[in-house]
Amino acid sequence: MTVEDKRSGLVNEDKFPIGMRILAVDDDPICLKVLENLLRKCHYQVTTTNQAIAALKMLRENKKYDLVISDVNMPDMDGFKLLELVGLEMDLPVIMLSAHSDKELVYKGVTHGAVDYLLKPVRIEELKNIWQHVIRRKKLQPKDQNTSPNQDKPLDGAGGSGQGVSSSGSADQNGKVNRKRKDQDEDEEEEGEENLHENEEPGTQKKPRVVWSVELHRKFVAAVNQLGLDKAVPKKILDLMNVEGLTRENVASHLQKYRLYLKRISSVASQQANMVAAFGAKDSSYLRMGSLDGFGDFRTLSGPGRLSSTSISSYTPGGMLGRLNSPGGLTLRGISSSGLLQSGHSQSLSNSVNTLGKFQPALLPASQGANLFQGVQSSVEPNQLQAKSNTHIGEFNRNDDTAGFTLATSFSDGRVTIGGLSNTVSSSTSNPLMLQVNPQQSQSREAFATQSSLSVPSLNQESFDVDVHGSSNFLDHSRCTENWQGAVQLSKFTANSLPLSEPFSHDSLSTSNLRDNISSTISQIGNGLNDFSSSSVLGTPSDSRVDMQGQTSSMGDVVQNMSYNSRQRWEEHSQDYNPNLNNSFSNINSFFLAMALWHGEVENSALDPKMRSNEDYLLEQTKSQNGFAQNNYESLDDMMNAMIKREQNETMLMDGEFGFDAYSLGSCL
Amino acid sequence: MLGLGADRLRADMNRLLALLFHQGVLDEQFLQLQQLQDESSPNFVSEVVNIYFHESEKLLRNLRGLLMDREFTDYKKMGIHLNQFMGSSSSIGAKRVRNVCVAFRAASEQNNRAGCLRALELLEHEYCYLKNKMHELFQLEQQRLLAAGVRYPMQN
Numbered sequence: 163m164t165v166e167d168k169r170s171g172l173v174n175e176d177k178f179p180i181g182m183r184i185l186a187v188d189d190d191p192i193c194l195k196v197l198e199n200l201l202r203k204c205h206y207q208v209t210t211t212n213q214a215i216a217a218l219k220m221l222r223e224n225k226k227y228d229l230v231i232s233d234v235n236m237p238d239m240d241g242f243k244l245l246e247l248v249g250l251e252m253d254l255p256v257i258m259l260s261a262h263s264d265k266e267l268v269y270k271g272v273t274h275g276a277v278d279y280l281l282k283p284v285r286i287e288e289l290k291n292i293w294q295h296v297i298r299r300k301k302l303q304p305k306d307q308n309t310s311p312n313q314d315k316p317l318d319g320a321g322g323s324g325q326g327v328s329s330s331g332s333a334d335q336n337g338k339v340n341r342k343r344k345d346q347d348e349d350e351e352e353e354g355e356e357n358l359h360e361n362e363e364p365g366t367q368k369k370p371r372v373v374w375s376v377e378l379h380r381k382f383v384a385a386v387n388q389l390g391l392d393k394a395v396p397k398k399i400l401d402l403m404n405v406e407g408l409t410r411e412n413v414a415s416h417l418q419k420y421r422l423y424l425k426r427i428s429s430v431a432s433q434q435a436n437m438v439a440a441f442g443a444k445d446s447s448y449l450r451m452g453s454l455d456g457f458g459d460f461r462t463l464s465g466p467g468r469l470s471s472t473s474i475s476s477y478t479p480g481g482m483l484g485r486l487n488s489p490g491g492l493t494l495r496g497i498s499s500s501g502l503l504q505s506g507h508s509q510s511l512s513n514s515v516n517t518l519g520k521f522q523p524a525l526l527p528a529s530q531g532a533n534l535f536q537g538v539q540s541s542v543e544p545n546q547l548q549a550k551s552n553t554h555i556g557e558f559n560r561n562d563d564t565a566g567f568t569l570a571t572s573f574s575d576g577r578v579t580i581g582g583l584s585n586t587v588s589s590s591t592s593n594p595l596m597l598q599v600n601p602q603q604s605q606s607r608e609a610f611a612t613q614s615s616l617s618v619p620s621l622n623q624e625s626f627d628v629d630v631h632g633s634s635n636f637l638d639h640s641r642c643t644e645n646w647q648g649a650v651q652l653s654k655f656t657a658n659s660l661p662l663s664e665p666f667s668h669d670s671l672s673t674s675n676l677r678d679n680i681s682s683t684i685s686q687i688g689n690g691l692n693d694f695s696s697s698s699v700l701g702t703p704s705d706s707r708v709d710m711q712g713q714t715s716s717m718g719d720v721v722q723n724m725s726y727n728s729r730q731r732w733e734e735h736s737q738d739y740n741p742n743l744n745n746s747f748s749n750i751n752s753f754f755l756a757m758a759l760w761h762g763e764v765e766n767s768a769l770d771p772k773m774r775s776n777e778d779y780l781l782e783q784t785k786s787q788n789g790f791a792q793n794n795y796e797s798l799d800d801m802m803n804a805m806i807k808r809e810q811n812e813t814m815l816m817d818g819e820f821g822f823d824a825y826s827l828g829s830c831l
Numbered sequence: 832m833l834g835l836g837a838d839r840l841r842a843d844m845n846r847l848l849a850l851l852f853h854q855g856v857l858d859e860q861f862l863q864l865q866q867l868q869d870e871s872s873p874n875f876v877s878e879v880v881n882i883y884f885h886e887s888e889k890l891l892r893n894l895r896g897l898l899m900d901r902e903f904t905d906y907k908k909m910g911i912h913l914n915q916f917m918g919s920s921s922s923i924g925a926k927r928v929r930n931v932c933v934a935f936r937a938a939s940e941q942n943n944r945a946g947c948l949r950a951l952e953l954l955e956h957e958y959c960y961l962k963n964k965m966h967e968l969f970q971l972e973q974q975r976l977l978a979a980g981v982r983y984p985m986q987n
Contacts, residue, residue, distance in 0.1 A: 190884045199867045199875060235914050283860045283921040288902035591907035 180205040180292030183226060187217040187244065188233040188259065193282060195258075197231065200286050206293075213237035221252050228296045231280075234260040234267060242274045249275040255295040259284065378405065381415060391421070577583060837979035844971040851964055854927075856957075862922030867875070877969050883923050884962055890916045891955060891964075898948050906939050913939060930958045 184201055188194040189212050201208040209227070211217045214236050221227060230248050234241035245256045255277040260267055263281050269277045277295040280288055374382070385402035386394040396414035403413070850854030850955040851857040868875040890912050897909050931954045 188920075190888060190915050190918050192879060193922045195879055195882065196864065196867075196922045199872060201936065202871075203867055222934060227858075233918075237911075261921060282918045283863075283924070465891075485875055720937070 179296070181291050182228045182296060184229045184231060184292075185206045185207070185217055185227045186210045186219060186231045187214055187236070187241075188212060188231075189236045189238075190233065193233070193259070197284060200284060201231075211391060214241070214244045217244065221248060221254070227252075227254060229292060230254050230256045231259060231292075232256060233259055234262075234271070242270055242762070245271070245274045245276055253299075255299050257292060257295065378403075378408075379416075381405065382413070382420070386417070391424075527609050551798055569763050649682060837975050840978055844968060844975060847964065847968055847971065850930075851968075856925070856927050856961055856964060858924045858926040860921065864923060879923060880969075881973035883925075884965075887912070887918060887928075887958060891951075891958065894951055894954075897976055898944065898951055902905055903944065906942055906947075909939050909942060910936065925961055926982055928954065928961055931957050 168516060184206050186194060186197050186201065186208055187210075188197065191212060194210050194212055197209050198208050207807070209220065209225075211220065214232070215238050218239075219231070221230070231245050231246075234243050235243075241258060241260075245258065248254050248256050256275070257278045257280060258267075258271040258278050259282060261280075261282045268279045277299075278292070365665060381403045385399045388402060389395075389398050396410045396417055399408050399417065400408060400413045516826045848857070862878050864879060872878075872891060874936065893912050894916075897903055897912075901933050913932055913936050917929055917936070920929040920932060930948060935947060935950035935954060
């Protein structure tokens with residue numbers, strides 16, 4: 163037996179768990195010997211050592227192991243410490259062994275990440291099933307098969323690497339994911355499940371990251387749309403895209419992210435509203451951005467018309483179209499705070515956005531708050547943020563729903579650490595309005611929850627308006643995209659938007675614009691929808707994951723810029739916009755536009771005009787923007803585009819880049 | 832003859848094992864050890880048990896050394912030794928020894944030196960008894976193998 167499979171025990175799936183490679187560590191030679199023989203009896207490949215240090219060395223030498231079994235009490239190193247290190251460095255499942263079953267020890271094992279805790283003497287029956295931990299980890303994290311599966315984070319969580327959806331749409335992979343999501347029809351409520359299947363690409367992660375530029379993403383989305391999301395398979399997409407140097411694996415992982423993004427957006431509806439609310443607070447620019455992020459997600463909004471309708475209907479409970487919660491818009495989370503954040507590392511924005519999607523915390527470079535942006539982060543990609551925000555965002559993502567909020571919450575806490583945004587976020591969160599974000603949302607994100615300020619609760623429109631400003635913007639950015647959908651729920655949005663802010667901070671350039679836009683958008687959203695749209699506009703720039711790639715900063719900037727600069731514009735627009743906002747769609751669109759702007763450097767001016775006419779505006783935005791608008795968003799996209807564009811002008815998003823946004827937006831649509 | 836001898840030896844072995852199980856000296860973990868013995872590791876049980884003896888005597892010496900010390904205060908260190916003793920004993924199925932370790936550990940956690948001393952003595956007693964019986968068992972096994980192997984190599 164014993165498959166000589168050196169790579170992954172799963173390599174021989176048909177024979178698995180035979181040949182599973184186990185490393186056993188125990189200072190007691192008797193136990194070690196018995197364990198070794200027991201494991202051999204189970205047909206595993208066993209390597210033993212009685213020193214933890216030697217064990218680490220072996221693991222670091224890149225010898226492929228699937229599982230580690232370690233004793234708790236060892237003289238040279240504490241078993242829990244080894245457990246932690248293995249989890250961090252190699253991300254392998256670790257089983258703890260001990261002669262005692264003290265509750266404290268078992269608890270410690272759990273908190274340190276052990277997948278199981280066995281008591282000596284170990285029976286062979288117990289050992290026969292330990293392969294489940296390997297499979298579970300691999301299944302949950304469709305990471306590279308070569309490496310040990312990622313931590314058992316829920317698919318969502320993992321920010322980055324193609325892990326399940328969690329990337330919160332944030333283009334972990336260089337923001338492409340975000341973009342991807344955006345492009346996909348948000349409306350499609352694509353479940354990430356499909357992506358999960360796609361995630362089977364092992365080893366995808368390992369390849370050198372492909373930078374999913376706006377153009378690339380746009381192509382991708384176009385290809386996917388052409389094929390139909392359900393039928394979109396990497397091979398066909400690849401063929402349609404006809405890009406040199408792109409491998410099927412790249413496409414596959416991108417597709418997965420995209421799907422996750424879509425899913426996020428669609429589910430975040432309510433959250434967005436919250437986010438928006440949350441964002442209402444201060445930093446508005448961030449928030450806005452953040453919300454915009456959601457906007458980014460708004461790809462999921464896919465098609466303004468689509469999204470709004472879907473999102474809105476779904477989200478706005480009370481018909482609060484304005485609610486940014488609409489997953490589309492607000493879901494800044496989805497929007498990718500990551501996208502937004504990406505730009506600069508607004509990181510935090512993404513975090514907030516992450517709530518939706520698991521934005522990559524990257525956005526929040528500084529902000530720890532990145533969590534919120536998780537969603538954003540995903541888009542933002544700034545790994546730095548990610549680290550920070552990821553933590554938060556990660557949580558955020560998890561909640562996905564509440565993600566929006568969480569972001570908000572996180573924001574409020576300042577956890578958002580989104581660099582600059584955190585301030586905003588917190589500020590925004592403090593805003594009563596914004597913070598409407600329901601703690602409930604944050605619940606999901608426990609971490610964020612503290613935010614209370616974000617209280618992006620269901621966004622009842624009102625709060626939305628106010629909050630939306632900040633939050634929505636944020637949300638957008640953060641990838642509220644999901645929220646955008648119409649979930650006026652700013653709360654979500656806010657959460658999202660928060661993240662957005664973050665990213666913006668980075669780029670300050672674009673972000674500021676975006677921010678302004680976002681803020682303005684958010685203000686507009688005041689009506690509920692309006693806010694939403696504004697958020698969309700604002701926020702999602704970051705979401706534009708699409709843009710995020712290079713633009714991450716731009717997104718962030720855009721967002722920021724938008725928010726800041728265009729704030730006025732937005733205000734104006736918002737007024738105009740507000741009427742439209744009723745549709746929430748328009749808001750969303752604008753939001754998207756904003757996002758788009760954000761991404762693709764939408765020209766600020768572009769945004770402005772768009773924003774104005776609420777619906778038209780949105781549409782215009784999208785259209786004028788870059789064609790991006792044309793995408794389905796229609797209203798949302800336009801909005802986003804507009805938003806983004808407006809901001810973009812100043813910063814960067816606008817021009818051309820917007821294309822990216824559009825890409826995300828449009829393609830999403 | 833030899834075949835009979837082998838069979839009788841095997842019967843003796845089984846009887847001894849049954850007795851040890853009955854007394855609680857050994858538990859089913861020991862059976863698992865026996866099951867792990869196969870062609871690829873024909874002397875698995877005896878190898879493991881020998882290592883156990885070696886380690887256990889070291890531990891017992893350490894424990895005694897600690898407790899004999901007038902200024903003994905390091906219960907934690909004792910706990911570490913005990914922990915290992917407990918783990919290895921349970922791994923080979925030495926149930927009684929393990930149980931005494933548990934009691935010993937309890938006394939140690941209460942910083943009860945007298946209790947620890949008593950436990951140590953009991954532990955040493957149990958350990959000696961186990962060791963003797965194990966030796967007996969192995970001797971029977973060896974004889975059985977010899978008896979069976981000499982004439983009938985295919986058997987066994």
